[in-house]
Amino acid sequence: MEQDFWQARWRENRIGFHEDAPNTLLTQHFPKLGLHAGQSVFVPLCGKALDLDWLCTQGLQVSGIEFNQGAVEEVFARQGLEPEVIRQGDLICFQAGALTLFAGDFFALTPAHIGQVDVIYDRAALVAVKPEDREAYAAHINRIAGPAQQLLVGFDYDQSLMEGPPFSVPGETVRALYQETHAITLAEERAADGRIGERCNALEQAWLLKPLV
Ligand SMILES: C[S@@+](CC[C@H](N)C(=O)[O-])C[C@H]1O[C@@H](n2cnc3c(N)ncnc32)[C@H](O)[C@@H]1O
Incomplete structure (x- = not known):
């Protein structure tokens, strides 16, 4: 099952996809989209990417979803945020300030969960x-x-x-x-x-x- 595959990768720390700095294709090309502070960005299958932190520093409302709950918790911890944690059906929603991350399956997410994107x-x-x-x-x-x-x-x-x-x-x-x-x-x-x-x-x-x- 797909989820088992990814959870095993996280458990065994086989996360070569994780980058130790924001992706420079993000930092170079995101400004072309013309967003201003307060607008919203959704990051599917977000892992614990430092891209999330960079998007937060742009003053944006940032949401994302990731199978691995530990990865989600790590993003909040490294930003020094204590999220409110709410179970929403099969998903767990972590929210603090402008950052909202869901732990669970992307395909279970509905427009109501993430709001305006x-x-x-x-x-x-x-x-x-x-x-x-x-x-x-x-x-x-x-x-x-x-x-x-x-x-x-x-x-x-x-x-x-x-x-x-x-x-x-x-x-x-x-x-x-x-x-x-x-x-x-x-x-x-x-x-x-x-x-x-x-x-x-x-x-x-x-x-x-x-x-x-
Ligand atoms: C290749 S990694 C990329 C992570 C992140 N975007 C980054 O740049 O570091 C793919 C991630 O998607 C997650 N994932 C895969 N399928 C998913 C699904 N259906 N729902 C939620 N997360 C999923 C995996 O756990 C994994 O962390």
Whole structure:
């Protein structure tokens, strides 16, 4: 089961996807979305990414969801925040100040949980989803958030060289998933670092998605 796979990765500290600084594709390209303080960003499959902290420093309302409760708790602890914790059905909501993170399954999240969403920041989330679940993932993103603007950071590589996750999500797949709802622009692509860069010359790509309506 998908959740068991990810919980084992966290338990065994096999979290090579976690970066020790905010992703620079976020810090460079997020300002292009034109958000101002007080607007809201939703971060699906957020892990304990330092990207969350960076988004908070921009004065935004930040929400996210992650299977692993320990990861969620760690984000609040490192920000020195003591969250209010409320069980909401199968999800547990942690909230303090402008930060709201849910522990539980992304697919259990409803628009009522996250409220208004101005931007979605997807880093290593779509690429973490099994290929057969991608359409459901993109449809659920659009259902719960809008569709909203999106900064999408993923990988493109030869899938025969490595098993995912992270899976390769090339431009044609991004377009197939989102072109009916969004105008899609490649903001930047660069050689990926770490294991995925060494093993398969992966490209790390930042896509900007603007709603068509
Ligand atoms: C590749 S990691 C990326 C984490 C984060 N975005 C980052 O940049 O560090 C994918 C994360 O999604 C979580 N995850 C996978 N499927 C999920 C689901 N259906 N609901 C909630 N979290 C999920 C995993 O536990 C894992 O932490």
